[in-house]
Amino acid sequence: MSIWTRMLALDRRWVFAGIALAVLIPIITGLTLPLGKPAPPTVAVYDFLEDLQPGDVVMFAVDYGPSSMPELHPQALAMVRHALEKGLRVLSVSLNVQGTALANDVLQTVGEELGAVDGEDYVNLGFKVGGSAVILGMGEDILTVYPVTADGRRTRTLPIMRGVRNYDDIALVVDLAASNIPGAWIAFAKERYDQDIALGITAVMATDFYPYLQSEQIIGLVNGLKGAAEYEVLLGLQGEQAPGMLGMSAQSIAHLLIIVLVIVGNIAYFASGRHRARR
């Protein structure tokens, strides 16, 4: 058996071990790699938030669960930080039942750091069942859809809700999701109510939503962990405040290993003569 044939029959546990090391070593050593210039779709979201005035309202739809946290949580932390630093009012809603707790985590982490006040600077309205009906309902009256917040306070009585009735009073909706929910936000909030929308999505979903970027149905798109790291760079964050950049090093080395595996696998495939056997 030639070396190439043996390579093709490599026990997949070696591949698993390689990936484990590729992820662990950068995290343990705190390795940082150059990120490159931020992608235009990320910069577009940053610029839009940057141009808003203090007191403007931004709604974050936290529509992801723990499985997508490594990519989307750093995005949420960075964008909510940007909004609160700018003095924008932050509302959070969730169409994913697990999103409520994750939104709490984001708002409390950033809120405590910046000294923002729950109910005045930010509020978590929580999960509501109904999907597209919830999105449409908020276009008419947010208080009807969310009479109480996630922790049971009457929404109407909160200072943050002063002058906020529907999408007319919201400058931007940022949907953070790892599913097809952004499609519903675009179809209903954008197309029916002309609400400006930005997306924060996992990298694997990016191809699904680039067409909406080109057609200007979304104002920008933060794409995966790289997008989170780019946003952190734009904000000038470092260290613990930049979990996206730390994760990017692990992701970079893991991607490099996958590229090497694909190349080696193809060399072995042709060198061992397997390609002839298939014909």
Added chain:
Amino acid sequence: MRLQIPLAITFLIGLFMAVQFFVPHEAFQYSFESLLAWVRIVGAFALVLGIGSLLRTHWDKIRRRRRDWPYSIATIVSFLAMCVIGIGFGHEPGTIFYWVFENIQVPLDATMFSLLAFFIASAAFRTFRARSTEATLLLVAAVVVMLGRVPGTLVVMFGDTSLAQYLHTHMPDVSEWIMNFPTVAGKRGIIFGVALGAIATALRIILGIERSHLGGGGGGGQ
């Protein structure tokens, strides 16, 4: 009547939802808001049905001692425990419910998803082959997009050389071009196809041609 009444309701509501989009009259607006509230209420009932179905399926599995039935015990016990904790002690930050979510569900969910990285790496090594022109194009595009997404790897590969600097600067642009043009062209074709299919299905349901949503296992109409 059991068939005609649901078909009539579907037709009338479907027609109303299509018409109201173009009529900004107050009466239409009020009816639209009421219907949206109804959708949310019906959605909540669907949640109850889902829970009932989950419990029935797993209880049946335990009763008949089907394959892997002990996992069904774990499902039912976990479900009931979370219900008791959540309903009995609240679900705000600082409660037991929240602690369980943060310290059990989040790590378990994240772990399940993280396993994908290992299987994707193994699958890429075993099956991603340049067997044809199309497969080769796909492979090259994938490698370029991957490198563009993680430009730091170029520094690892080529060191701090001028080649690494050049690729580090331009590879993300090439990756962005692939995402912006060839990918969007293909994706847009798919979106059009799906949208036309959705419109056709919606029309079939509104007109009563497609009746499978009424249950009974019946497929499309004539």
